Amino acid sequence: MPESLKLTSPETTVELTVTDGAIRATDLRQVATDQGPLASYDPGLVNTASCRSAITYIDGDAGILEYRGYPIEQLAANATHLEVAYLLLYGELPTPEQLTAWENRVNNHRFVHENVRSIIQSYRYDAHPMAKLMSGVASMHTFYPSARQIDDPEARERNIVRLLAKIPTMAAWAYRHSIGRHYVYPNDELGYVDNFLAMLFQSQQLVYRADPRVTRALEILFILHADHEQNCSTNAVRAVASAGNDVYTSVGAGIGALFGPLHGGANEAVLKMLGEIGSVDRVPEFVEGVKNGGARLMGFGHRVYKNYDPRARIIKRACEDVFEVTGVNPLLQVALELEKYALEDEYFIKRRLYPNVDFYSGLIYEALKFPPEMFTVLFAVPRTSGWAAQWLEGITDPQQRITRPKQVYTGHRNRQFIAADER
Numbered sequence: 001m002p003e004s005l006k007l008t009s010p011e012t013t014v015e016l017t018v019t020d021g022a023i024r025a026t027d028l029r030q031v032a033t034d035q036g037p038l039a040s041y042d043p044g045l046v047n048t049a050s051c052r053s054a055i056t057y058i059d060g061d062a063g064i065l066e067y068r069g070y071p072i073e074q075l076a077a078n079a080t081h082l083e084v085a086y087l088l089l090y091g092e093l094p095t096p097e098q099l100t101a102w103e104n105r106v107n108n109h110r111f112v113h114e115n116v117r118s119i120i121q122s123y124r125y126d127a128h129p130m131a132k133l134m135s136g137v138a139s140m141h142t143f144y145p146s147a148r149q150i151d152d153p154e155a156r157e158r159n160i161v162r163l164l165a166k167i168p169t170m171a172a173w174a175y176r177h178s179i180g181r182h183y184v185y186p187n188d189e190l191g192y193v194d195n196f197l198a199m200l201f202q203s204q205q206l207v208y209r210a211d212p213r214v215t216r217a218l219e220i221l222f223i224l225h226a227d228h229e230q231n232c233s234t235n236a237v238r239a240v241a242s243a244g245n246d247v248y249t250s251v252g253a254g255i256g257a258l259f260g261p262l263h264g265g266a267n268e269a270v271l272k273m274l275g276e277i278g279s280v281d282r283v284p285e286f287v288e289g290v291k292n293g294g295a296r297l298m299g300f301g302h303r304v305y306k307n308y309d310p311r312a313r314i315i316k317r318a319c320e321d322v323f324e325v326t327g328v329n330p331l332l333q334v335a336l337e338l339e340k341y342a343l344e345d346e347y348f349i350k351r352r353l354y355p356n357v358d359f360y361s362g363l364i365y366e367a368l369k370f371p372p373e374m375f376t377v378l379f380a381v382p383r384t385s386g387w388a389a390q391w392l393e394g395i396t397d398p399q400q401r402i403t404r405p406k407q408v409y410t411g412h413r414n415r416q417f418i419a420a421d422e423r
């Protein structure tokens with residue numbers, strides 16, 4: 001017998017069915033009084049389930065993250081990013097034959113139209129790479145008009161594959177543009193992550209070959225960043241998609257949302273913060289400043305996790321493998337001390353604030369010689385697989401309607417226009 005909830009007002013009583021699931025939810029579309037429908041007021045959609053989804057499960061209290069039911073720890077230990085992308089999109093892990101076919105299919109689409117290169121090229125040398133990536137992705141439906149046929153399953157799939165294949169190329173070129181280096185074209189001999197690293201870092205070598213430990217660490221980071229249910233950028237993707245938009249336009253909007261420092265931009269902000277703190281002995285002073293209303297402790301806190309973010313735990317371990325190759329990032333000690341200090345502090349304990357995915361990832365990116373502006377790009381590249389899966393699920397869900405929330409209007413009403421010279 002499903003749980004139900006009774007809502008009583010002087011005029012009426014409504015019985016609401018509560019759905020099963022990790023989040024207990026009721027369908028507020030049913031709620032009406034004699035004066036009309038009753039809306040929920042929920043800034044930030046903190047307590048609103050905006051869709052149904054079978055892609056990613058999070059239990060924020062327990063610190064659990066699963067893609068299609070598989071714990072993130074198992075995927076990070078055993079899978080590749082493209083394998084996880086397949087899982088997110090199709091719901092099952094691929095067989096070896098399916099995986100080979102999938103890898104070949106994605107890898108065949110890595111080249112981007114030369115005019116996209118011109119779009120990137122037209123930016124000023126110091127433009128943020130997220131802007132270049134966003135406009136590159138948003139332009140893509142103009143090169144592949146079939147993307148607009150969102151009711152055609154074959155066209156949907158083809159354009160998702162194109163997007164997954166081309167986003168590393170655009171991201172790498174956005175970086176090369178900022179350092180004034182020639183653009184490196186994709187290399188068929190290299191896998192998804194190795195090829196990305198080659199397009200980023202190739203100099204005079206004929207073929208750039210990354211250290212396998214670095215490739216594996218980036219592969220793990222890609223898996224951890226692939227999806228995270230209805231976060232700000234995924235919500236943006238779904239909202240834009242709900243108006244009938246193609247995957248490129250929708251993901252372009254997601255990239256814009258991810259850029260924000262409270263979301264994907266936090267990894268860049270963490271590194272700047274660690275640099276400003278500078279040394280272990282300045283940690284207490286910085287944390288006291290945060291508690292007294294100064295800057296936030298970046299890379300800490302999460303809307304959903306009220307426990308250690310499971311992704312942060314895995315990244316913390318991956319740091320060791322990368323630092324074996326690159327040497328230890330001197331800011332690691334500051335980060336470790338900051339975490340220790342904050343986790344023992346009443347302010348953070350009371351609010352259940354723990355390190356999130358962005359706390360340690362920047363240390364790895366910096367050790368790999370990425371400039372801070374590239375950090376959020378390194379989040380956007382793998383998140384594209386999650387955005388695409390969420391886009392597909394949204395536009396094929398018969399219950400989904402155009403996203404159009406209500407507002408609680410607080411402004412003036414019915415004022416009389418006053419001519420400019422009388423104001």
Ligand code: CMC
Binds near residue numbers: 262265295300
């Ligand atoms: N440092 C100091 N205080 C904090 C922090 C922080 N990082 N995060 C939350 N708080 C405090 C906040 O001031 C509030 O205190 P009070 O109840 O006294 O007013 C309380 O904790 C609840 O915070 P909130 O802002 O209501 O929480 P939220 O769920 O709206 O925000 C968040 C979540 C991630 C935006 C926030 O924790 C934050 O700003 N963190 C720093 C930025 C960051 O690391 N973002 C990355 C998030 S994970 C990856 C991703 O989404 O891309």
